[in-house]
Amino acid sequence: MREIEKAIVVKELTKKFGSFTAVDRISFETGKGEIFGFLGANGAGKTTAMKMLIGISKPTSGKASVNGFDVNTQAEKVKKTIGYMSQKFSMYNDLNIMENITFFGGIYGLSRKEIKERGEAVIEKLGLQGVAKKQVGSLPQGWKQKLAFSVALLHEPKVVFLDEPTGGVDPITRRQFWEMIYAEANKGTTIFVTTHYMDEAEYCDRVSIMVEGRIEALDSPKNLKKQFDTSSMDGVFQKLARNVE
Numbered sequence: 023m024r025e026i027e028k029a030i031v032v033k034e035l036t037k038k039f040g041s042f043t044a045v046d047r048i049s050f051e052t053g054k055g056e057i058f059g060f061l062g063a064n065g066a067g068k069t070t071a072m073k074m075l076i077g078i079s080k081p082t083s084g085k086a087s088v089n090g091f092d093v094n095t096q097a098e099k100v101k102k103t104i105g106y107m108s109q110k111f112s113m114y115n116d117l118n119i120m121e122n123i124t125f126f127g128g129i130y131g132l133s134r135k136e137i138k139e140r141g142e143a144v145i146e147k148l149g150l151q152g153v154a155k156k157q158v159g160s161l162p163q164g165w166k167q168k169l170a171f172s173v174a175l176l177h178e179p180k181v182v183f184l185d186e187p188t189g190g191v192d193p194i195t196r197r198q199f200w201e202m203i204y205a206e207a208n209k210g211t212t213i214f215v216t217t218h219y220m221d222e223a224e225y226c227d228r229v230s231i232m233v234e235g236r237i238e239a240l241d242s243p244k245n246l247k248k249q250f251d252t253s254s255m256d257g258v259f260q261k262l263a264r265n266v267e
């Protein structure tokens with residue numbers, strides 16, 4: 023595999039805050055179109071690692087590239103080729119749907135024509151025609167999250183980072199959200215996703231589990247369950263957490 027076909031390449035990536043090591047020499051690679059789950063307990067270092075990968079936090083040591091661009095020296099190029107969505111910040115609540123699409127489309131450097139065409143396609147795909155003029159804040163959380171995911175894809179990024187994208191969303195909407203993720207991955211987009219829901223870990227092609235800054239396990243859900251001799255990803259997670267107590 024050529025380096026560029028590996029969407030994300032991480033080697034010994036480390037982040038220290040003073041004497042505290044939040045991310046400790048993590049290494050992994052993801053392929054094109056892969057759904058890569060990034061799991062860990064609260065404080066394990068997931069957000070810190072993700073911030074380095076999206077080019078907004080400098081590594082203390084180690085290397086990482088996204089879409090062939092070095093996150094340390096080519097951060098601006100990294101940012102142009104990725105999408106990002108988090109549970110905490112996704113859309114402006116006081117703008118309506120099309121205004122949000124126009125705003126983010128502009129940030130992503132799309133032309134007016136592209137924004138209009140892609141925006142209308144998103145609204146139609148999500149069946150939001152009837153509420154296109156409504157403020158996003160008035161929409162149910164699940165709709166907001168699906169819309170935010172679509173907006174993060176407006177500029178057709180090759181890799182999309184999703185930070186707990188389904189937090190606070192009901193199970194049926196979560197399932198629909200994952201159908202959207204699959205459809206996008208099938209187009210060749212790499213999905214890097216953090217979640218606290220263990221059923222969602224089962225939907226990933228491969229899962230990495232961080233414990234205290236280190237990646238302690240990384241494999242397909244099937245192989246991880248075999249390795250840890252358990253029938254669920256929750257079992258894998260519990261066994262790993264117990265190991266460090």
Ligand SMILES: Nc1ncnc2c1ncn2[C@@H]1O[C@H](COP(=O)(O)OP(=O)(O)OP(=O)(O)O)[C@@H](O)[C@H]1O
Pocket residue numbers: 039044062063064065066067068069070071
């Ligand atoms: N700017 C900072 N300065 C000092 N310590 C930090 C800073 N950012 C994060 N940390 C610490 O680094 C560790 C990892 O935090 P991080 O937010 O990456 O964890 P996480 O796995 O994303 O957790 P969560 O699931 O709660 O979001 C924590 O102990 C946190 O307190």
